[in-house]
Amino acid sequence: MIKVAINGFGTIGKRVADAVAAQPDMEVIGVSKTSVSAEAYIAKERGYPLYIADLSKRETFEKAGIEVAGDVEAMLKAADIVVDATPGGVGEKNRPIYERLGKKAIFQGGEDHEVAGFSFNAHANYKEAEKHQFARVVSCNSTGLVRIIHALDQAFGVARVRAVMVRRAADPDDVKRGPVDAIVLNPATIPSHHGPDVNTVLPHINIVTLAMIVPTTFMHMHSIQMDLKKETTREEVLKVFENHSRIGLVRKATGIKSNAQLREYTQDLGRPRTDLWENGVFEESVSILDGKEFYCFQAIHQEADVVPENIDCIRALMGTVKDPQESIRMTNEALGLVAIG
Numbered sequence: 001m002i003k004v005a006i007n008g009f010g011t012i013g014k015r016v017a018d019a020v021a022a023q024p025d026m027e028v029i030g031v032s033k034t035s036v037s038a039e040a041y042i043a044k045e046r047g048y049p050l051y052i053a054d055l056s057k058r059e060t061f062e063k064a065g066i067e068v069a070g071d072v073e074a075m076l077k078a079a080d081i082v083v084d085a086t087p088g089g090v091g092e093k094n095r096p097i098y099e100r101l102g103k104k105a106i107f108q109g110g111e112d113h114e115v116a117g118f119s120f121n122a123h124a125n126y127k128e129a130e131k132h133q134f135a136r137v138v139s140c141n142s143t144g145l146v147r148i149i150h151a152l153d154q155a156f157g158v159a160r161v162r163a164v165m166v167r168r169a170a171d172p173d174d175v176k177r178g179p180v181d182a183i184v185l186n187p188a189t190i191p192s193h194h195g196p197d198v199n200t201v202l203p204h205i206n207i208v209t210l211a212m213i214v215p216t217t218f219m220h221m222h223s224i225q226m227d228l229k230k231e232t233t234r235e236e237v238l239k240v241f242e243n244h245s246r247i248g249l250v251r252k253a254t255g256i257k258s259n260a261q262l263r264e265y266t267q268d269l270g271r272p273r274t275d276l277w278e279n280g281v282f283e284e285s286v287s288i289l290d291g292k293e294f295y296c297f298q299a300i301h302q303e304a305d306v307v308p309e310n311i312d313c314i315r316a317l318m319g320t321v322k323d324p325q326e327s328i329r330m331t332n333e334a335l336g337l338v339a340i341g
């Protein structure tokens with residue numbers, strides 16, 4: 001069993017912990033929090049040993065009825081690998097500790113590529129991970145872009161990509177963030193960070209991205225255009241998506257044309273936390289013009305799509321499963337991830 005520590009038990013960390021616990025070849029040896037919060041009670045409820053960054057806060061946790069297993073360093077020493085899901089920028093500060101203890105570590109998309117020196121996506125570059133101590137799972141939007149670009153690049157070749165990201169403003173529990181009544185260019189300059197981020201995994205792709213933030217909390221929406229190298233048809237492209245285990249199709253017959261209806265759907269499917277782990281490509285939007293011009297809309301659930309990628313990244317860095325397809329199959333099966341559509 002691979003012993004996994006989750007440093008930072010927030011939006012991403014709590015999902016990764018549950019996903020690790022569901023795998024047949026991994027166990028959660030501990031999760032960390034900095035302060036008492038609802039998530040600390042969830043860690044207790046799940047039975048995950050809870051470690052804290054600052055042991056002087058032990059009494060505060062224990063007064064709240066939450067047992068503390070030790071400090072973060074003790075957790076790291078007990079682990080084979082750590083998933084760092086602390087807020088963006090904190091992972092960089094944690095890296096020297098992982099280096100000192102000789103631990104493998106996975107960082108998230110809020111960190112720069114340079115923090116790990118290797119950026120990861122299971123379908124695109126799984127086999128390259130084994131020689132690395134550190135990896136970074138690219139951000140939620142970049143993960144969604146890499147999946148769809150890589151799939152079409154493998155099938156038809158991709159000459160160039162132009163994509164616009166309509167980003168959710170905040171996660172559902174993030175009550176302090178906005179905007180409440182604005183569309184914010186994020187950034188006003190072009191490109192947004194997503195194109196260069198895609199290039200950390202797929203360096204040969206010609207891509208330019210633009211992004212803006214709208215006042216919603218659930219899912220980003222992408223408008224994507226790609227020029228393909230080979231002529232194809234809409235039916236062929238749909239087949240590629242149907243055969244990809246992490247690209248789902250929002251079928252026309254469902255009548256779903258928004259993030260809100262898609263959320264209701266994942267909720268009704270009984271997905272944990274309503275998570276859409278796969279890309280949600282809108283079937284009706286998939287179009288091929290003049291044989292080589294591809295268009296689509298896709299929804300990306302920001303809290304969820306990076307979770308299975310973190311699980312595959314654990315196996316890829318540990319070198320325990322050499323075949324990416326086998327790891328992806330194991331991860332999907334343990335999560336109950338059967339792509340919609």
Ligand SMILES: NC(=O)C1=CN([C@@H]2O[C@H](COP(=O)(O)OP(=O)(O)OC[C@H]3O[C@@H](n4cnc5c(N)ncnc54)[C@H](O)[C@@H]3O)[C@@H](O)[C@H]2O)C=CC1
Nearest residue numbers: 008009010011012034085086087088108109110140302303
């Ligand atoms: N929320 C999202 O939509 C997505 C976030 N990411 C990335 O994942 C990372 C984590 O983001 P979230 O889960 O949203 O953050 P979050 O704020 O929900 O959770 C971070 C957790 O880390 C804990 N923490 C803070 N400082 C710490 C420290 N020094 N040591 C240990 N724990 C500490 C906090 O108590 C909290 O539980 C970031 O790099 C972010 O950019 C990536 C994809 C999507």
Ligand SMILES: O=C(OP(=O)(O)O)[C@H](O)COP(=O)(O)O
Nearest residue numbers: 109110139140141142167169302
């Ligand atoms: O990784 C994300 O977005 P990104 O792919 O646009 O960088 C997550 O939605 C976190 O974004 P945030 O920086 O708005 O919290």
